[in-house]
Amino acid sequence: MTAICLARPVELIEAKTTAIIDELIDSLPDPKQLTSEDRRGIIARYSAVLEGNFIYWMTAAVIACKAERSGPILLDNLYEEVHDCHPQMMRRFAIAANAFPTDKDAWAVHNDLTNVRLFMGQLSPVKSVLTMAFFEGFIQKFMTFLADLAAEQGSTEMEYTDVHGVCDIEHTAGLFRALDAEISVTPQGTDEDLFEGVTLLRTLIEQIIWPRSEMCNNLG
Numbered sequence: 001m002t003a004i005c006l007a008r009p010v011e012l013i014e015a016k017t018t019a020i021i022d023e024l025i026d027s028l029p030d031p032k033q034l035t036s037e038d039r040r041g042i043i044a045r046y047s048a049v050l051e052g053n054f055i056y057w058m059t060a061a062v063i064a065c066k067a068e069r070s071g072p073i074l075l076d077n078l079y080e081e082v083h084d085c086h087p088q089m090m091r092r093f094a095i096a097a098n099a100f101p102t103d104k105d106a107w108a109v110h111n112d113l114t115n116v117r118l119f120m121g122q123l124s125p126v127k128s129v130l131t132m133a134f135f136e137g138f139i140q141k142f143m144t145f146l147a148d149l150a151a152e153q154g155s156t157e158m159e160y161t162d163v164h165g166v167c168d169i170e171h172t173a174g175l176f177r178a179l180d181a182e183i184s185v186t187p188q189g190t191d192e193d194l195f196e197g198v199t200l201l202r203t204l205i206e207q208i209i210w211p212r213s214e215m216c217n218n219l220g
C-alpha cells in the first residue's frame with residue numbers, strides 16, 4: 001500500500017501498460033495450431049499497419065511533445081528507423097513469408113487504423129508518448145510470435161524480428177523517460193483518459209491478430 005502511494009505517476013502508468021501488453025501476448029494463439037492462411041493474414045495485417053505508420057506516429061509524438069528532454073529521445077528512435085530503413089526491413093520480412101499485404105488485408109484493419117491515425121492527429125503530448133511507449137513495448141514482446149509465424153510459413157528472413165526484439169527494449173525505456181518528462185510539463189486532469197490512444201491501438205492490434213470478419217467486407 002505504502003509503495004503504491006509513493007510510486008510516481010509514470011511508474012503506475014508503466015506498470016499498467018506492461019500488464020496490458022502481457023495480457024495481449026499471453027493470449028496469442030499457438031502458430032502451429034493456426035492454418036497457413038491465418039498465419040499469412042496476421043503477418044500481412046501487421047505489415048500493413050507497421051510499414052507505413054510507425055515512423056508517421058513517432059513523428060506525431062515528436063511534434064506533440066513539449067518537454068525539453070523528450071525531443072532527443074524520440075528523435076533518436078526516429079533516426080534509427082530512417083537510417084536503418086525499418087520500413088524496407090518490414091517489407092522484406094513480409095515478402096519472404098509470402099505475406100505481402102493484399103487490398104483485403106489493408107481493408108481488414110482500415111477502420112481501426114483510421115481511429116489511431118485520427119487520435120495521433122490530436123497531438124496530445126502525454127497520450128501520444130504513452131501510446132508509442134505501449135507500441136514499442138508490445139512490438140518487442142511480439143517478435144518471437146511473429147518470427148514463429150514466418151518460420152512456419154517457411155521463411156528464414158528474420159532481420160526485422162531480430163532487430164526489434166532487441167532494440168525496442170531500450171526504446172521502450174526511453175519512451176517512459178519521455179513520458180515522465182511530459183507529465184511534469186503537462187499535468188493531466190483527473191478526468192483525462194491517459195490510455196485513450198493505448199486502447200485504440202490495442203483494438204487495432206487485436207484486429208491484426210483476430211480479425212472480425214465483418215471488417216473485411218466493410219469497404220466504406
Ligand SMILES: [Fe+2]
Binds near residue numbers: 054081086164
Ligand atoms: Fe522499427
